[in-house]
Amino acid sequence: MAQFLQQMINGLSIGSVYALMAVGYSLVYSIMSFSNFAHGGVIMLGSYFGFYLLTLAHWAFPAAFVGAALCSAGLAVIVERVAYRPLRLRNAPFLYFIISAMGASIFLENFVVATIGPTFRTYPTVLPRAPIEIGSVYIGRLDIMIFIISAVCLALLVYFLDRTKVGKAVQATAHNARAAKLMGINTDLVITLVFAIGGLLAGVAGVMFGMKYTVYPQMGGITIKSFIAAVFGGLGSLPGAVIGSLILGIMETLISGYFSSQFRDLISFTLLIAVLVFRPMGLMGKATEEKA
Amino acid sequence: MSIKKKRVFILAACAALCLGLFAQGSAAEKVVKLGWVGSLTGDQAIWGQCELNTVKMMAEELNAAGGLLGAKVEVVGYDHRGDAMECVNAVRRLTSQDKVVCIIGPNASGHAIPIASVLEEMKVPDIATVATNPKVTVVDGKVKPFNFRVCFIDPYQGAVAAGFAYDVLKFTKAAVLYDVADDYSQGLTEFFIKTFTEKGGKIVAKEAFKFGDTDFRPQLSKIKAANPEIIFMPYFFKEVALSSNQARELGIKATLMGGDGWPSEILIQMAKDAVHGSYVVNHLDFDDPEVQDFKTRYTAKYKRAVELNGFLAHDAFLMFVDAAERANSLNPVAIRDALESTDIKGITGNIRINPATHNPEGKEAAIIRIMDGNYVFQQKYAP
Numbered sequence: 001m002a003q004f005l006q007q008m009i010n011g012l013s014i015g016s017v018y019a020l021m022a023v024g025y026s027l028v029y030s031i032m033s034f035s036n037f038a039h040g041g042v043i044m045l046g047s048y049f050g051f052y053l054l055t056l057a058h059w060a061f062p063a064a065f066v067g068a069a070l071c072s073a074g075l076a077v078i079v080e081r082v083a084y085r086p087l088r089l090r091n092a093p094f095l096y097f098i099i100s101a102m103g104a105s106i107f108l109e110n111f112v113v114a115t116i117g118p119t120f121r122t123y124p125t126v127l128p129r130a131p132i133e134i135g136s137v138y139i140g141r142l143d144i145m146i147f148i149i150s151a152v153c154l155a156l157l158v159y160f161l162d163r164t165k166v167g168k169a170v171q172a173t174a175h176n177a178r179a180a181k182l183m184g185i186n187t188d189l190v191i192t193l194v195f196a197i198g199g200l201l202a203g204v205a206g207v208m209f210g211m212k213y214t215v216y217p218q219m220g221g222i223t224i225k226s227f228i229a230a231v232f233g234g235l236g237s238l239p240g241a242v243i244g245s246l247i248l249g250i251m252e253t254l255i256s257g258y259f260s261s262q263f264r265d266l267i268s269f270t271l272l273i274a275v276l277v278f279r280p281m282g283l284m285g286k287a288t289e290e291k292a
Numbered sequence: 293m294s295i296k297k298k299r300v301f302i303l304a305a306c307a308a309l310c311l312g313l314f315a316q317g318s319a320a321e322k323v324v325k326l327g328w329v330g331s332l333t334g335d336q337a338i339w340g341q342c343e344l345n346t347v348k349m350m351a352e353e354l355n356a357a358g359g360l361l362g363a364k365v366e367v368v369g370y371d372h373r374g375d376a377m378e379c380v381n382a383v384r385r386l387t388s389q390d391k392v393v394c395i396i397g398p399n400a401s402g403h404a405i406p407i408a409s410v411l412e413e414m415k416v417p418d419i420a421t422v423a424t425n426p427k428v429t430v431v432d433g434k435v436k437p438f439n440f441r442v443c444f445i446d447p448y449q450g451a452v453a454a455g456f457a458y459d460v461l462k463f464t465k466a467a468v469l470y471d472v473a474d475d476y477s478q479g480l481t482e483f484f485i486k487t488f489t490e491k492g493g494k495i496v497a498k499e500a501f502k503f504g505d506t507d508f509r510p511q512l513s514k515i516k517a518a519n520p521e522i523i524f525m526p527y528f529f530k531e532v533a534l535s536s537n538q539a540r541e542l543g544i545k546a547t548l549m550g551g552d553g554w555p556s557e558i559l560i561q562m563a564k565d566a567v568h569g570s571y572v573v574n575h576l577d578f579d580d581p582e583v584q585d586f587k588t589r590y591t592a593k594y595k596r597a598v599e600l601n602g603f604l605a606h607d608a609f610l611m612f613v614d615a616a617e618r619a620n621s622l623n624p625v626a627i628r629d630a631l632e633s634t635d636i637k638g639i640t641g642n643i644r645i646n647p648a649t650h651n652p653e654g655k656e657a658a659i660i661r662i663m664d665g666n667y668v669f670q671q672k673y674a675p
Binding site for chain 1: 472499500501502504506507509510511513514516517530533534537540541542543558561562565
């Protein structure tokens with residue numbers, strides 16, 4: 001029983017890291033209808049921003065945290081301007097956006113390898129490593145913090161989208177960009193805003209990931225799992241992205257805990273494919289026109 | 293002169309020049325050429341340069357003492373620029389153009405494996421330095437006749453770790469966490485488990501992860517429930533740092549142990565407290581008293597520290613000299629035959645080549661313990 005509880009906690013903590021990353025994918029997808037693979041690169045750079053603000057600029061942790069999120073938001077907006085906007089203005093086919101996104105992702109990774117170097121870095125200790133013991137179950141302080149910060153970020157995002165006028169504009173654009181434009185919504189601004197929000201979340205996720213594990217140029221690769229979680233939950237649906245991520249995290253843990261760690265990815269991804277065969281829109285995905 | 297005739301003339305002139313050069317070479321005093329191949333550019337350059345420096349220094353010292361069987365040893369070294377294709381070309385050039393009698397290097401398995409066909413065609417033996425993959429000397433159960441090595445193979449580290457854990461540390465319950473996507477990790481795991489169970493120990497958990505993973509807590513939670521005394525972690529320092537930190541966060545107090553993928557400053561930076569008291573199996577230790585003499589000579593000559601590769605290049609050179617002397621010949625095939633019965637004491641341990649595998653067998657490994665962020669040499673050990 002203790003082991004089961006421990007594994008559930010492990011799963012939730014892995015899942016909440018996936019969730020922070022998956023929401024960024026889903027958000028951009030809901031507006032632009034393509035998978036922004038450069039998101040992984042922005043997360044990676046967000047992690048580096050946080051690292052350098054802490055170690056070189058010696059900012060206090062909360063300041064560095066916010067700073068890294070803002071820098072990442074800026075970066076995401078630049079990526080949108082450079083890699084996607086020219087395509088959008090020319091009404092380029094959907095496939096071109098994905099190719100451009102992959103290009104941006106490869107560029108960001110190699111940019112870091114070439115300028116900062118391929119070796120990985122370690123965040124200075126912000127929270128003590130010693131875990132909190134409850135009975136025979138151990139919970140990391142960092143995990144609790146990540147869980148809380150993820151929950152707060154997601155709650156703020158949902159509040160913003162559902163309760164504010166700008167949020168409604170985002171939803172309208174997601175619903176139908178042309179109609180929204182005809183109603184007087186500046187859709188270009190909305191798209192920039194969505195990328196900025198995606199970037200903020202990427203920065204938060206990057207710093208969390210860097211603190212929990214380490215910072216290295218290839219860390220964008222881990223986001224492939226969160227992308228899959230977003231698809232599983234229903235691309236374009238924020239609650240879907242969160243639930244898909246938590247399910248993936250818990251599923252992975254339980255399979256390696258109770259079945260076989262060698263077959264973890266094999267089994268968990270076979271299950272995902274099976275779910276998608278029966279529900280191609282993902283767990284929470286609605287019909288394609290209802291997004292965000 | 294027509295263009296055609298002109299070409300023939302130039303060709304003839306070139307041929308004459310080449311012949312002249314060859315004639316000049318053979319007319320000089322008796323020289324035996326020893327080849328070296330390795331990386332002098334790129335990220336492995338620091339290791340390659342150290343190997344070449346070592347081989348050159350050893351040759352100079354030998355020449356000053358009268359040479360090898362009356363001949364002066366001349367070292368011809370080529371850079372393979374970290375490219376397997378270039379390495380094959382360099383070996384072809386060494387064997388066909390420079391006519392070396394033996395080659396030392398390359399240091400990496402990926403480069404040492406493809407050169408076998410050239411060596412066999414030209415009938416020149418090669419002694420690899422730090423190429424630890426089993427396939428460097430044996431493929432499909434058959435030994436490659438001209439490939440030798442001076443280091444022990446990857447899986448052997450697993451046997452050393454298991455023997456040390458059971459015989460010296462007196463542990464009987466072990467767990468293994470390994471990288472399922474990596475040959476190195478799998479080889480070490482297999483031999484660790486084989487040796488440990490043969491000695492009477494019990495493997496209570498065997499868990500895997502995949503390269504690129506950053507979270508090991510599901511596997512570690514399972515290992516924790518099995519309650520081992522020692523956890524063998526045969527993979528590289530980044531994953532070691534992450535997994536050892538996570539193990540301690542889950543309240544695992546077992547001793548940790550690993551192979552030559554561990555030693556690194558970054559491991560200490562990231563996981564100083566988590567790996568405190570852990571054991572590492574390595575080829576040798578820089579503080580081992582037996583390597584001090586070579587270290588001093590090298591540092592005095594080149595004004596820089598010796599890399600791990602230098603020590604193994606040192607012993608590869610000893611292997612070559614010993615084989616030539618026992619064969620009493622500078623013929624490459626005679627040297628090859630003698631290499632098969634090598635039994636010498638090098639600074640990295642006793643080197644006894646098994647003719648069936650061309651690996652030094654039963655070679656001692658260095659056991660190192662991590663104490664308060666320092667790598668502390670414990671003892672040499674062979675299972």
